[in-house]
Amino acid sequence: MEELAITVIGQDRPGIVADVAGVLAELGANLTDSTMTRLRGHFAMTLVCTGPAAADVEAALDPLAARSRLLATVRSVGTEESAAPTGEPYVLSVHGADRLGIVAAVTRVVADAGGNITDLTTRLAGPLYVLVAEVELPPGSAGATESRLNEAAAGLGVDVVLRRAESDVL
Template identity: 40%
Template sequence: MTTHVPATSFVLTAIGDDRPGLVAALAAAVDEHGGNWVDSQLALLAGKFAGIVQVDLPAERAQDFLAALPALAEEVGLEVEATTGRAGEAAEEPRHVLALHLLGQDRTGMVREITTALRSQGATIDGLRSWTREAPEGGGMLFEAEAEVRLPASAQEQDLREALETIAGELMVDLELDAPA
């Protein structure tokens, strides 16, 4: 018979100058306090390592874990902040998941325009990755983004498509909205 140990869930944000060992140091701190690394998104941006990590820890070890985090800044140069999350969070209502892909000439305001259209339809963004790259044959910079979005069950996918197509026309970008691969 297994005993259920209450867990405390934290979302950690971590940032530091890129160098070997940052993820290993954070993983060691989680493990040393009996924690479980649940989910993460890690990236290198402008020479900085940046990460978001969800960890679950036994409730009785949570305060010791939080007290140990400042040492990571001193030891390896990794600043870590912890926010209490909800372990085993369930969705409040059914949602329809869609994959969004955008490609077009880079210009300011693109992310704002797209996210405003998503918000207008009640969509939430579960994940977003964006980047710029040189266009072929010296055509300037291209902006590309991929997102996973969720619509509440009460919203219509066609209404979201129409809102995004209007924005795509104004921004002169290619925009696709499909079921996730």
């Protein structure tokens, strides 16, 4: 069995997740990690599974992709060396008027602090832009990171909140 990374994107419609999961189940592939969402009418899925060779999975997904006008990619990936968190878990939220550079500025602060973004979602709801991210920060760095985030947020005209998260909630 190989560990595979699979992406599926295309115009959203009911049943895509069921169709893809069905093909994978028929092949004996076990889904281990996945994320799926709808982005302005488009479907996007990324998943990691263990299963047969990448070429076999790709061949099995090809008819579904052609029939549903989806783009499906499959590639073999190495197993994760360490699943242990590298820092302390935090939830970062940003909201305010939409403007260019919010994601770039906020994620740069986290990266410069030595933090790792483990999940990030953004939504534009009318004029309101919302970003929510799960991040791991090096122990003891949250105070300084929060100060730098507040400086970046002030320059962008948005509000930012950084709060400690319990790892079992994430």
